[in-house]
Amino acid sequence: PFDPATRPLTPHEARVLATLMEKARTVPDSYPMSLNGLLTGCNQKTSREPVMALSDAEAQEALDSLKRLTLAFETSGNRTTRWEHNFQRGVGVPDQSAVLLGLLMLRGPQTAGELRINAERWHRFADISSVEAFLDELQERSTEKGGPLVVLLPRAPGAREPRWAHLLCGPVDASTIAPATGGGGGSGSGSSALQARVDALEAQVAALQATVQRLCAELGIADEMSPPGQA
Structure with a gap:
């Protein structure tokens, strides 16, 4: 299994891997993930500490490293490469x-x-x-x-x-x-409830974006929802 004592993850690799793990459970409809969707998840402003601003190249580099560590692998989707994590088996945990x-x-x-x-x-x-x-x-x-x-x-x-x-x-x-x-x-429980609502809304948006991307790919038209430079 993966041994962090021998080869620890970089912060970018950890963010990419954990984002794959999160989306697999919270928005299964958009999983496995495209690089676009993954990048959006990695750079979320909520539920992230620290907040990051990974570029396409940095996310791709992290994915390539995780693949070599057998912690992630790619699957071919509709003209788009999609990624899955292999955390439980790769690390050897339930x-x-x-x-x-x-x-x-x-x-x-x-x-x-x-x-x-x-x-x-x-x-x-x-x-x-x-x-x-x-x-x-x-x-x-x-x-x-x-x-x-x-x-x-x-x-x-x-x-x-x-x-x-x-x-x-x-x-x-x-x-x-x-x-x-x-x-x-009281403030802690209130902020937790608010955070849960924000997370749920973000999950819904991510699922909608994934659906739009899939439909656009099938119809062969441009996806207007993709951020500039990431289409």
């Missing part, structure tokens, strides 16, 4: 662990509670303790299997709970990680 790692790659360090809320559209965990059980398993992963894939960070000043970070891009320096935002009482 679905639930893959969900948590994907979320950590997309959104940065999170508490077990935040991971459970953010995972709603990927997989429904019964409770926080089930999330913690999979995180513990990932942290205690044996050397034979490639070693730990997550680490529990020291609790930040003023924070109620410690956050978890992934190790797919190599060791984590806790001092360089931005402090958690929000998190208070």
Whole structure:
């Protein structure tokens, strides 16, 4: 299986891989993904930490590297190359662990509670303790299997709970990680609900874009919804 201790992912590779993982679960109609759709997902302004602005070339370079690592592969679509991830098999983890790692790659360090809320559209965990059980398993992963894939960070000043970070891009320096935002009482739950609505709307837009692209490809006409230079 993939061993981040030997060959860690770059931030671009992690973003591309995690975006494929996310869209496979949240907008299955537009999966496998075209480079256009993938780029839009990678550069989203919400549900991403940090926000990135990958170019076509950078996304393609990351896909080519992931293919060599057997973490992604291409499938031919209607005149368009489409991409799928191979995370669970490539890394050797169960679905639930893959969900948590994907979320950590997309959104940065999170508490077990935040991971459970953010995972709603990927997989429904019964409770926080089930999330913690999979995180513990990932942290205690044996050397034979490639070693730990997550680490529990020291609790930040003023924070109620410690956050978890992934190790797919190599060791984590806790001092360089931005402090958690929000998190208070009522405001935290309100912002989570708002975020969930924004995510749902983004998923609907992505699905509509994929449908339009597919129809345009079948009809042989230009896709007016594609961003300039990405048609």
